[in-house]
Amino acid sequence: MKYRTLLASAAIFAATGTAVTAQDISFSYDKNGWETGFQALSDGASEASGLNISPQLQTPTDRYQAFVQSSIAGGNTPPLFTWWNGKQLDSLVETGQVADLSAAWDKAIAEGYFSEAEKAQVSVDGVPYAVPLNVARWPVLYSKEAFEAAGIDNPPQTWEELTAAAEALKAAGYTPFNAPNVGGWMGLIWFSELMIRTDPDAFVGLTDGTVPYNGPEVKAAFDIWVDFYERGYFTDPREQDDTRFFVNGEAAMWLIGEWAAGVLETKGMEPGEDFGAFIMPTVTPEVENSIIVETAPIVVSRQALEQQPELSAAVDYLMSPAAGNALGEANGIYNGNIQSDAPNAIVAEVNELMAAQQPRGIVRWWEAVPPDLQGDLVSQLGAFMLNPTADNAQRIMDDMQTLNADYWAYQ
Structure with missing residues (x-):
C-alpha cells in the first residue's frame, strides 16, 4: 500500500x-x-x-x-x-x-x-x-477425543501419517479438518499452509512478485487442496461460526492461530485436556520445516x-x-x-514444539502480501473454497496472476 x-x-x-x-x-x-x-x-x-x-x-x-x-x-x-x-x-x-x-x-x-x-x-x-x-504461531489443533476414537496414538509427524490420520478419522465418523470461510478471508490460511508445506521459498516469492500465482509451485499446492476436498477432508466452507464444528465434535482438526485456544476455552473446551497442537508436517522430507507466524x-x-x-x-x-x-x-x-x-496449555505446547523443531517462522500471507492486492486475492481464494474443483483452481490461479502482474508492473 x-x-x-x-x-x-x-x-x-x-x-x-x-x-x-x-x-x-x-x-x-x-x-x-x-x-x-x-x-x-x-x-x-x-x-x-x-x-x-x-x-x-x-x-x-x-x-x-x-x-x-x-x-x-x-x-x-x-x-x-x-x-x-x-x-x-x-x-x-x-x-x-x-x-x-x-x-x-x-x-x-x-x-x-x-x-x-x-x-x-x-x-x-x-x-x-x-x-x-x-x-501467534499457526499450528493444527486436534481433538484428543477424536484421535482416541480413531485409534491415533500420536499427532502425525510425516505427510503420510497426516493423510492416514485423516482417513482414520473419516472412518470413525469425523470430518478431518474444520475449514469454514468465515468473513471470506479464511481461504488464505489453507493456501498459505499448503504453500509452505511444499515450497516455503516460493510462498515468500508470491509476496514480492518473483513467483507467479499460476506457476508450478502454486499448482502443486492447489492440487493437494483439490485432492483434500475430493476426499471429504473439509467441513462446509459456508459455515460462519468458525468454532462450531470443532466444538461440537464433528471436525477433528483445525488449522488456526494458537490464539484460538482462548476462544475454545470460553466454549467449554479445556486447552491441553480436550485438545492439543502439532505443527503440520511437510509434504516431503526435503522441504524446510516452517510455520506461519502472525x-x-x-x-x-x-x-x-x-x-x-x-x-x-x-x-x-x-x-x-x-x-x-x-x-x-x-x-x-x-x-x-x-x-x-x-x-x-496450547501456547505452552507450541512453545515446546518451536524449541524442539526450530521451524522457520514465515510472516502470514495477510501481512506479507502488498495491501493493494490483499482484498482481491483473498476473494479469489474464497471463491475456490466454494467450488473446489481442478478447473476452478486453474481459473483462480490465472485470475490471481493477472491481478498480481498488473500490480507489480507499476511498482
Whole structure:
C-alpha cells in the first residue's frame, strides 16, 4: 500500500484522529472480543506513564483500516493503535508518522523480555516501529477425543501419517479438518499452509512478485487442496461460526492461530485436556520445516511521542512481562514476551514444539502480501473454497496472476 492509498482513504472517512493531550490518549483497535485485555493493557500503561490511556474499539476491520489511514493522511495519527506487520507496516512507515521504537526494544531485549526474532517481525529495514500485541504461531489443533476414537496414538509427524490420520478419522465418523470461510478471508490460511508445506521459498516469492500465482509451485499446492476436498477432508466452507464444528465434535482438526485456544476455552473446551497442537508436517522430507507466524503490532504516533514524552513509559510497560501476563489472563493471548507466563496449555505446547523443531517462522500471507492486492486475492481464494474443483483452481490461479502482474508492473 503506497501513500496514495492513505490519501484515497481520506475521501471515505474524515480525519478523526484523537488530539494528543495529557488527559486523553486513545488506544485504538479492531479486535472484537478482546475488550477485557485492552482495558487491562490501558490501565497498566496509564499507571506506568501517568497518562489517561483509554481503549477505543472500532469494527469491522475495513472501517478500522480506513479510519487509521484517513487519520494519518489528515495529520492526526492515533496516539496508540493496533495494525499488521509485513508490508502493511511498511506502508505506515512510508508516511513518516509512526515512531521509531529502537530505544524501547533495546531495553526490552537487554532485560530478556524479547528476542531479536520478535523484533524482526515488527521492523522495517532493521528498525522496529511497533510493540508486539500478539505473536501467534499457526499450528493444527486436534481433538484428543477424536484421535482416541480413531485409534491415533500420536499427532502425525510425516505427510503420510497426516493423510492416514485423516482417513482414520473419516472412518470413525469425523470430518478431518474444520475449514469454514468465515468473513471470506479464511481461504488464505489453507493456501498459505499448503504453500509452505511444499515450497516455503516460493510462498515468500508470491509476496514480492518473483513467483507467479499460476506457476508450478502454486499448482502443486492447489492440487493437494483439490485432492483434500475430493476426499471429504473439509467441513462446509459456508459455515460462519468458525468454532462450531470443532466444538461440537464433528471436525477433528483445525488449522488456526494458537490464539484460538482462548476462544475454545470460553466454549467449554479445556486447552491441553480436550485438545492439543502439532505443527503440520511437510509434504516431503526435503522441504524446510516452517510455520506461519502472525504478529499483531501496536504502533505509536511519532507526533504523540514527541508531544507527550511520558508515552515512552507506556511503551515500556507494554513490552513488560506484566503486560504480557495481563493480556494472557484476560484473553488467553500470547505476545511473545519470553518472561511472561504461557496463558494456556496450547501456547505452552507450541512453545515446546518451536524449541524442539526450530521451524522457520514465515510472516502470514495477510501481512506479507502488498495491501493493494490483499482484498482481491483473498476473494479469489474464497471463491475456490466454494467450488473446489481442478478447473476452478486453474481459473483462480490465472485470475490471481493477472491481478498480481498488473500490480507489480507499476511498482
